[in-house]
Amino acid sequence: MTRALDPLPALPVTTPGGSYDIVIGRGALADPRAWLGLPAAQQAVIVSNVAVAPLYAQALQQALAPHYAQVSLLPLPDGEEHKTWETLNLVFDHLLGSGCDRKTVLFALGGGVIGDMTGFAAACYMRGVPFVQVPTTLLAQVDSSVGGKTAINHPRGKNMIGAFHQPQRVVCDLATLDTLPARELAAGLAEVIKYGPIADAAFLDWIEAKLPALLARDEAALAYAIRRSCEIKAWVVGQDERETGLRAILNFGHTFGHAIEAGLGYGQWLHGEAVACGMLMASDLSARLGLVPAAFGERMRALLERSGLPTRAPALGSTRLLELMRVDKKAEGGEIRFVLIEAPGRAVVAPAPDALVREVIECHSEAIAS
Amino acid sequence: MTRALDPLPALPVTTPGGSYDIVIGRGALADPRAWLGLPAAQQAVIVSNVAVAPLYAQALQQALAPHYAQVSLLPLPDGEEHKTWETLNLVFDHLLGSGCDRKTVLFALGGGVIGDMTGFAAACYMRGVPFVQVPTTLLAQVDSSVGGKTAINHPRGKNMIGAFHQPQRVVCDLATLDTLPARELAAGLAEVIKYGPIADAAFLDWIEAKLPALLARDEAALAYAIRRSCEIKAWVVGQDERETGLRAILNFGHTFGHAIEAGLGYGQWLHGEAVACGMLMASDLSARLGLVPAAFGERMRALLERSGLPTRAPALGSTRLLELMRVDKKAEGGEIRFVLIEAPGRAVVAPAPDALVREVIECHSEAIAS
Numbered sequence: 001m002t003r004a005l006d007p008l009p010a011l012p013v014t015t016p017g018g019s020y021d022i023v024i025g026r027g028a029l030a031d032p033r034a035w036l037g038l039p040a041a042q043q044a045v046i047v048s049n050v051a052v053a054p055l056y057a058q059a060l061q062q063a064l065a066p067h068y069a070q071v072s073l074l075p076l077p078d079g080e081e082h083k084t085w086e087t088l089n090l091v092f093d094h095l096l097g098s099g100c101d102r103k104t105v106l107f108a109l110g111g112g113v114i115g116d117m118t119g120f121a122a123a124c125y126m127r128g129v130p131f132v133q134v135p136t137t138l139l140a141q142v143d144s145s146v147g148g149k150t151a152i153n154h155p156r157g158k159n160m161i162g163a164f165h166q167p168q169r170v171v172c173d174l175a176t177l178d179t180l181p182a183r184e185l186a187a188g189l190a191e192v193i194k195y196g197p198i199a200d201a202a203f204l205d206w207i208e209a210k211l212p213a214l215l216a217r218d219e220a221a222l223a224y225a226i227r228r229s230c231e232i233k234a235w236v237v238g239q240d241e242r243e244t245g246l247r248a249i250l251n252f253g254h255t256f257g258h259a260i261e262a263g264l265g266y267g268q269w270l271h272g273e274a275v276a277c278g279m280l281m282a283s284d285l286s287a288r289l290g291l292v293p294a295a296f297g298e299r300m301r302a303l304l305e306r307s308g309l310p311t312r313a314p315a316l317g318s319t320r321l322l323e324l325m326r327v328d329k330k331a332e333g334g335e336i337r338f339v340l341i342e343a344p345g346r347a348v349v350a351p352a353p354d355a356l357v358r359e360v361i362e363c364h365s366e367a368i369a370s
Numbered sequence: 371m372t373r374a375l376d377p378l379p380a381l382p383v384t385t386p387g388g389s390y391d392i393v394i395g396r397g398a399l400a401d402p403r404a405w406l407g408l409p410a411a412q413q414a415v416i417v418s419n420v421a422v423a424p425l426y427a428q429a430l431q432q433a434l435a436p437h438y439a440q441v442s443l444l445p446l447p448d449g450e451e452h453k454t455w456e457t458l459n460l461v462f463d464h465l466l467g468s469g470c471d472r473k474t475v476l477f478a479l480g481g482g483v484i485g486d487m488t489g490f491a492a493a494c495y496m497r498g499v500p501f502v503q504v505p506t507t508l509l510a511q512v513d514s515s516v517g518g519k520t521a522i523n524h525p526r527g528k529n530m531i532g533a534f535h536q537p538q539r540v541v542c543d544l545a546t547l548d549t550l551p552a553r554e555l556a557a558g559l560a561e562v563i564k565y566g567p568i569a570d571a572a573f574l575d576w577i578e579a580k581l582p583a584l585l586a587r588d589e590a591a592l593a594y595a596i597r598r599s600c601e602i603k604a605w606v607v608g609q610d611e612r613e614t615g616l617r618a619i620l621n622f623g624h625t626f627g628h629a630i631e632a633g634l635g636y637g638q639w640l641h642g643e644a645v646a647c648g649m650l651m652a653s654d655l656s657a658r659l660g661l662v663p664a665a666f667g668e669r670m671r672a673l674l675e676r677s678g679l680p681t682r683a684p685a686l687g688s689t690r691l692l693e694l695m696r697v698d699k700k701a702e703g704g705e706i707r708f709v710l711i712e713a714p715g716r717a718v719v720a721p722a723p724d725a726l727v728r729e730v731i732e733c734h735s736e737a738i739a740s
Contacts, residue, residue, distance in 0.1 A: 042702075085455060085459065089455065092524055092530065092531060093526075096524060096526040096527060096530060096697065097526070099696070099697060099704060101699075101701060101702050101704075102699055102702065103702060123533065124494075124531045124532060124533060125530070125531065126530060126532075126699040127519065127521065127529075127532045127533055127534055127699075128533070128534070149497065151497065154462055154466060156463075156466040156467070157466060159497075160462065160466060160495070160496060161462060161494045161495065162494060162496075162497045163493065163494060163497055163498070163533060164497055164498070326469070327466065327469060329471075329472055329496045329497075331471060332471050332472065332473060334469065334471075
């Protein structure tokens with residue numbers, strides 16, 4: 001048996017609902033091998049946004065054309081502030097208007113917002129159609145493409161309305177990172193950095209050593225960072241799909257971070273920026289609780305600052321942030337559960353005294369103007 | 371070991387995601403035994419409508435009070451025309467406004483519309499919270515309470531946006547049928563009748579014999595009709611939760627029926643009324659395809675008429691109905707798949723020639739005024 005082409009490198013992910021591949025490579029989007037073996041259907045719909053579609057939609061449409069009788073494109077408005085029911089309804093209008101049936105495959109071409117919304121649309125349209133993630137930001141490639149979480153925001157909280165719905169495949173084309181603004185690259189690095197403290201001390205060391213290469217978009221460094229991040233996330237999620245225990249460690253920095261995002265109004269800070277600031281707060285909280293030495297917080301601050309990420313929250317006030325954290329999905333009966341670091345590579349989930357949390361917030365926030 | 375009280379009669383339903391009981395009995399709603407062993411939570415939320423809440427919400431609140439620190443009530447507007455995203459958002463607003471967490475249990479107190487919307491809200495709120503069905507109409511007791519289908523309507527089609535989400539329990543209180551308007555009782559009987567032709571010839575005989583008792587709301591007759599309907603539905607769904615094959619037979623009469631509902635605008639005819647008319651059309655189509663003798667159609671017509679159900683569709687035109695059927699969830703690539711009867715108690719799913727479908731529609735519809 002001869003094989004004309006080597007298969008694309010792929011990371012298999014196993015979930016209770018089946019398994020899928022994460023394909024990682026430069027040019028994957030236009031590579032016919034990336035699109036073999038997906039569920040058959042009459043129609044494919046590419047859901048993207050007005051910023052990404054002009055760059056990559058045509059290449060994806062051409063790559064999908066051999067597999068579907070009709071491939072349509074729906075460009076949505078761009079930005080976290082559009083991760084709403086109103087935008088989601090544009091997807092349903094398009095699907096119903098185009099006569100899409102229960103086998104139609106949706107392709108999410110864009111960042112985390114597009115992935116979350118397209119995944120949720122796929123979870124709900126006719127009670128569930130297949131979808132494929134084609135993440136075009138570093139953040140989406142290392143985070144939202146693994147784990148099956150899909151959602152939209154509600155004015156009272158981020159990702160409050162959603163579903164677990166696993167993709168059929170994830171295709172990460174490294175070439176899409178060439179056009180990513182520097183601010184978004186840094187926001188993606190925040191989630192890459194996250195995997196070190198919570199699960200892999202050696203990976204944290206590696207990131208510190210390779211940060212210049214990552215910021216210079218060195219292809220080999222990015223490919224390894226994406227692959228290792230997805231491996232860690234897949235390993236965690238594989239043990240706890242529904243976030244009853246272990247999976248919660250993936251929210252390191254997110255309890256503070258979500259509150260910052262919600263307090264500022266979605267779309268002001270990038271998700272990764274808020275998470276960066278939240279990771280510093282959570283590291284400091286871990287230190288104040290005596291779990292790690294204070295030096296760990298300083299190590300995190302240095303890495304985040306070198307990455308170009310914010311380490312000071314805006315002046316929202318600790319009362320407001322605490323209130324926002326209490327309505328977070330991870331809170332139970334009003335008790336906030338924090339992901340804390342016990343040692344580089346080892347996380348634990350626990351509550352913390354309000355007074356200490358206030359101290360941490362105030363220490364890492366701009367002063368409120370009097 | 372002594373037991374003070376006999377347990378309430380319950381029908382166990384097994385699904386891939388776990389099993390639950392359907393409790394059937396007069397006074398079940400106020401019976402403490404009906405509410406034992408549900409998931410623990412700080413909060414319970416009763417979602418109902420403005421017609422049902424004044425009748426039963428207080429009794430349910432009292433029955434739940436021993437189990438939850440807070441039991442709140444949310445009465446939604448009444449009617450199929452409110453089975454929309456806007457109404458669903460009222461549920462999310464209430465849940466977030468009350469600080470409900472991921473363990474909060476939702477109770478759907480009402481008919482199929484409330485059950486479908488509450489179930490979908492439970493499926494999506496924080497990516498899934500538990501819910502309990504407390505159906506107060508015959509239709510909801512025999513149909514929407516089994517199978518885990520939840521949904522809202524879209525202007526372009528019924529139940530187009532939804533999820534599979536199994537309840538923790540279903541509690542059918544026969545006393546709630548006392549206040550059910552006669553028109554709604556008949557609409558529920560349409561779904562009871564459905565189970566005969568598709569799965570159980572003896573049950574069809576039994577319904578024909580017991581119809582006067584059912585219409586007179588005889589408690590033993592209703593209890594048996596509900597139990598047998600749920601048994602058949604649970605048996606079908608247990609073999610095919612996601613409707614890839616066998617489950618489609620439950621849609622007998624629904625392909626025509628959904629199109630009638632959509633064509634008229636939701637809320638004009640009751641779902642069961644449209645299904646009744648649709649079952650007659652599907653029976654006639656089966657006869658015209660040579661699957662059953664024409665007498666079977668006449669038998670169905672007689673039973674439906676005795677039940678007080680409509681057997682003539684409004685003048686919508688066969689072109690419009692065909693168009694609506696083609697966007698139904700069951701259609702694939704524009705091909706409409708009909709549930710046809712091969713013999714009383716045996717159904718098959720198949721396409722049919724457009725011309726024959728048009729004949730059937732026109733034969734059982736009011737003439738279009740020229």
